[in-house]
Amino acid sequence: MSLFKARKTITIDADILIVGGGMAGCGATYESRYWGRNLKVVCVEKANIERSGAVAQGLYAINCYMGMRWNENRPEDFVEYASNDLMGLVREDLAYDIGRHVDSTVHKFEEWGLPMMRDPETGRYQREGKWQIMIHGESYKPIVAEAARKAASEVHNRIMVTHLLTDKNDPNRASGAIGFNVRTGDFYIFKAKAVIVAAGGASHIFKPRAVGEGMGRTWYAPWSSASAYGLPIRIGAKMTQMENRIVLTRFKDGYGPVGAYFLHLKTYTQNAYGEEYESKWYEDTKKLVGDYVDRTPVPTCLRNHALLRELANGGGPIRMVTTEAFQDPHKETVGWENFLGMTIGQAAVWASQNIDPKHTNPELTTSEPYVMGSHATCSGAWASGPEDYAPSEYRWGYNRMMTVNGLFGAGDASGGTPHKFSSGSFTEGRIAGKAAVNYIQDTGTSPEIDMAEVERLKAEVFQPLENYSVGRNEIVAGTVSPSYILPIHALQRLEKLMDEYCGGISTNYMTNEPLLTRGLELMDMLKEDSDHIGAEDLHQLQRTWEFKHRLMASESVMQHTLFREETRWPGYYYRGDHMQLNDDDWHCFTLSQYDAEKDSWTMEKAPVYHITD
Amino acid sequence: MPTFVYMTSCDGCGHCVDICPSDIMHIDEKYRRAYNIEPNMCWDCYSCVKACPQNAISSRGYADFAPLGHSVRALREEDKGVISWRVKFRNGEEKNFVSPIRTTEWGSIPGPQEYDPPKPEDFRSQELSHEPDYLKIDEGLPSLDPNRLQQKVNK
Numbered sequence: 169m170s171l172f173k174a175r176k177t178i179t180i181d182a183d184i185l186i187v188g189g190g191m192a193g194c195g196a197t198y199e200s201r202y203w204g205r206n207l208k209v210v211c212v213e214k215a216n217i218e219r220s221g222a223v224a225q226g227l228y229a230i231n232c233y234m235g236m237r238w239n240e241n242r243p244e245d246f247v248e249y250a251s252n253d254l255m256g257l258v259r260e261d262l263a264y265d266i267g268r269h270v271d272s273t274v275h276k277f278e279e280w281g282l283p284m285m286r287d288p289e290t291g292r293y294q295r296e297g298k299w300q301i302m303i304h305g306e307s308y309k310p311i312v313a314e315a316a317r318k319a320a321s322e323v324h325n326r327i328m329v330t331h332l333l334t335d336k337n338d339p340n341r342a343s344g345a346i347g348f349n350v351r352t353g354d355f356y357i358f359k360a361k362a363v364i365v366a367a368g369g370a371s372h373i374f375k376p377r378a379v380g381e382g383m384g385r386t387w388y389a390p391w392s393s394a395s396a397y398g399l400p401i402r403i404g405a406k407m408t409q410m411e412n413r414i415v416l417t418r419f420k421d422g423y424g425p426v427g428a429y430f431l432h433l434k435t436y437t438q439n440a441y442g443e444e445y446e447s448k449w450y451e452d453t454k455k456l457v458g459d460y461v462d463r464t465p466v467p468t469c470l471r472n473h474a475l476l477r478e479l480a481n482g483g484g485p486i487r488m489v490t491t492e493a494f495q496d497p498h499k500e501t502v503g504w505e506n507f508l509g510m511t512i513g514q515a516a517v518w519a520s521q522n523i524d525p526k527h528t529n530p531e532l533t534t535s536e537p538y539v540m541g542s543h544a545t546c547s548g549a550w551a552s553g554p555e556d557y558a559p560s561e562y563r564w565g566y567n568r569m570m571t572v573n574g575l576f577g578a579g580d581a582s583g584g585t586p587h588k589f590s591s592g593s594f595t596e597g598r599i600a601g602k603a604a605v606n607y608i609q610d611t612g613t614s615p616e617i618d619m620a621e622v623e624r625l626k627a628e629v630f631q632p633l634e635n636y637s638v639g640r641n642e643i644v645a646g647t648v649s650p651s652y653i654l655p656i657h658a659l660q661r662l663e664k665l666m667d668e669y670c671g672g673i674s675t676n677y678m679t680n681e682p683l684l685t686r687g688l689e690l691m692d693m694l695k696e697d698s699d700h701i702g703a704e705d706l707h708q709l710q711r712t713w714e715f716k717h718r719l720m721a722s723e724s725v726m727q728h729t730l731f732r733e734e735t736r737w738p739g740y741y742y743r744g745d746h747m748q749l750n751d752d753d754w755h756c757f758t759l760s761q762y763d764a765e766k767d768s769w770t771m772e773k774a775p776v777y778h779i780t781d
Numbered sequence: 782m783p784t785f786v787y788m789t790s791c792d793g794c795g796h797c798v799d800i801c802p803s804d805i806m807h808i809d810e811k812y813r814r815a816y817n818i819e820p821n822m823c824w825d826c827y828s829c830v831k832a833c834p835q836n837a838i839s840s841r842g843y844a845d846f847a848p849l850g851h852s853v854r855a856l857r858e859e860d861k862g863v864i865s866w867r868v869k870f871r872n873g874e875e876k877n878f879v880s881p882i883r884t885t886e887w888g889s890i891p892g893p894q895e896y897d898p899p900k901p902e903d904f905r906s907q908e909l910s911h912e913p914d915y916l917k918i919d920e921g922l923p924s925l926d927p928n929r930l931q932q933k934v935n936k
């Protein structure tokens with residue numbers, strides 16, 4: 169209780185507020201300052217931007233680079249690739265926008281000091297695949313963070329943002345955010361004319377394969393807490409493609425990346441008996457998705473599908489054939505450094521199990537599903553398109569502005585734009601940053617904070633501490649209380665529920681209308697129980713709010729999955745009651761809007777515009 | 782492989798607390814040294830390991846799937862611009878790797894405000910900072926003919 173009394177309220181007046189200082193947030197901070205020389209640009213981050221977000225441990229590749237200067241790819245090619253991989257459903261206007269700008273981002277990264285690998289023959293960036301270039305990226309995040317720190321008026325680390333605020337007189341206009349300092353417990357009110365949400369994607373929505381100590385070794389970082397969805401959904405921003413969760417084929421247990429292995433090292437997969445298996449499932453896949461199976465490269469979800477079919481058929485484990493490639497010492501080094509550069513835990517798995525890929529072909533597995541918007545998947549906010557060519561149905565405001573005025577999104581937060589990866593996320597942050605400056609200049613007026621609302625939310629923010637201190641007195645010791653559940657209890661209930669009812673690993677990614685309906689009933693009870701989470705300290709208070717953002721996002725995933733009556737991405741998930749891909753009815757985006765007052769969802773379809781010749 | 786801290790090496794400086802993206806490196810009140818308060822929320826990202834001036838932090842494979850007896854050690858030297866790795870297998874085999882981490886001086890990145898301010902007409906163009914120069918192409922920033930975006934089912 170002493171903590172409660174000592175708590176200060178700190179109010180910060182910003183022009184542009186960037187929520188989340190990961191890749192997109194750093195890009196947004198940089199660009200906001202470039203265009204808004206006299207504006208107060210504030211970046212707020214729950215961790216420390218030096219090592220926060222999905223790039224905390226570094227990356228070994230930049231997965232989105234056109235190479236226009238060497239005539240390697242055009243933005244149109246990128247759009248075709250991304251759209252193909254997502255089974256035809258991509259906001260092509262946004263994807264083109266990423267493609268045309270991303271090279272300038274990467275060239276800046278190199279100038280800033282990011283070590284790029286070069287092809288010794290051509291002198292160009294070393295290609296890993298058509299879109300990927302190889303880097304020594306251990307310090308990728310510190311380098312990008314340095315640029316953002318130079319640009320920002322203020323960076324506030326260790327502040328968990330819990331809610332976005334809207335204008336007192338216009339519920340469809342953003343006016344700032346609130347949160348608390350996870351070290352001091354101080355309450356923060358950020359007033360802002362424009363808010364850019366760049367709070368990353370979502371892990372721990374679905375039950376992970378490892379549920380003990382290893383539950384933190386998810387593919388996407390355990391701190392990817394769905395805030396990028398939970399925050400805007402609550403104030404009514406429309407979301408798109410939230411059903412489009414991603415399942416990743418990765419090295420077993422450590423979820424070590426396979427990109428460099430397939431593309432650069434030319435390793436390949438086979439079943440337990442040394443057979444190629446993908447072609448076996450060609451006809452089976454074709455029955456589900458028709459001609460989509462003939463696209464090259466084969467869409468990520470369909471490759472998963474073949475692997476899952478092979479496992480169900482008794483052909484497991486699936487292995488990556490590394491023993492040939494690893495005889496080349498250069499390739500062996502690349503293979504190991506790839507992990508040390510971005511998934512150290514995989515190196516540990518191999519070392520602990522005496523798996524030397526030079527002699528042993530390591531196992532692959534499919535991960536639990538993740539919800540995010542920058543990889544081979546595109547969940548996120550429905551955003552306005554570029555002013556110079558986006559069709560009018562995609563353009564209601566400034567580039568990357570959500571359906572709430574003055575609220576922008578970038579990176580995992582922004583929907584319909586897959587395959588952005590680290591470079592594209594930073595680039596999208598830049599796009600949003602410039603647009604936010606223009607928005608502020610054009611709008612002129614400042615939004616107003618509703619202080620009564622802030623006071624109400626403040627009580628809600630700290631309630632879990634209160635729940636704990638009251639409830640804890642009832643029991644002798646331990647974690648079982650009749651009046652509260654701990655954040656980890658709530659999280660694991662959510663994960664189990666999503667796993668069993670929304671197509672997680674335990675059902676082999678299968679769901680249907682009855683399962684989803686039942687899942688939503690259980691989720692309602694979890695929502696009620698979430699008012700009774702007890703947080704022992706500020707760290708657990710952070711975990712509580714991370715959970716609440718995950719819960720909000722999960723409900724949206726459920727609603728979207730229920731709405732789309734088809735199986736668009738076999739290998740990501742299956743609607744057992746609608747196993748077929750159905751272009752007649754579902755070649756569209758799904759949109760949702762949450763009404764917090766009524767606690768209800770509205771679903772609609774939006775058209776897909778393709779780039780034609 | 783969640784982290785742990787060697788009692789005799791840690792001096793309680795708090796660098797690991799400051800950097801951990803998961804907020805799970807905390808200082809133990811009794812011993813005034815750091816420890817991992819929530820190993821099941823550790824990503825094994827090594828941010829703390831790399832930041833520890835005493836090399837007091839190491840990591841042990843996640844109990845769910847990693848047998849004992851291995852280690853992955855990292856030494857990150859900013860002044861030299863390299864990171865060195867030593868991977869030790871359960872059977873004693875060892876592998877060593879060294880990679881560059883940065884090609885420029887730490888702190889040398891110019892802020893965007895150090896460049897000439899954009900001209901009023903630039904605000905309405907689609908070009909971002911440092912464009913078109915940094916695209917390194919002659920044609921300038923590409924754009925689409927809006928008529929090429931058509932609503933249709935398949936390509």
Ligand SMILES: Cc1cc2nc3c(=O)[nH]c(=O)nc-3n(C[C@H](O)[C@H](O)[C@H](O)COP(=O)(O)OP(=O)(O)OC[C@H]3O[C@@H](n4cnc5c(N)ncnc54)[C@H](O)[C@@H]3O)c2cc1C
Nearest residue numbers: 188190191192214220221222231329367368579580589590
């Ligand atoms: C294992 C792995 C391998 C990858 N490999 C590659 C690769 O090889 N090449 C490549 O280009 N990309 C790769 N990626 C993808 C890349 O990391 C992401 O696309 C990119 O980081 C997304 O950027 P973002 O800014 O949206 O999210 P993030 O970079 O995750 O940033 C989100 C930020 O928001 C903060 N935040 C979240 N919630 C809150 C809150 N409530 N309050 C305040 N702050 C908050 C987080 O702490 C974080 O700093 C990989 C990712 C992973 C996990």
Ligand code: SF4
Nearest residue numbers: 791792794795797833
């Ligand atoms: S950084 Fe190292 S020495 Fe400092 S508190 Fe952490 S473990 Fe101890």
Ligand code: SF4
Nearest residue numbers: 801823824826827829
């Ligand atoms: S390895 Fe990463 S997540 Fe684990 S304690 Fe260290 S900094 Fe935190």
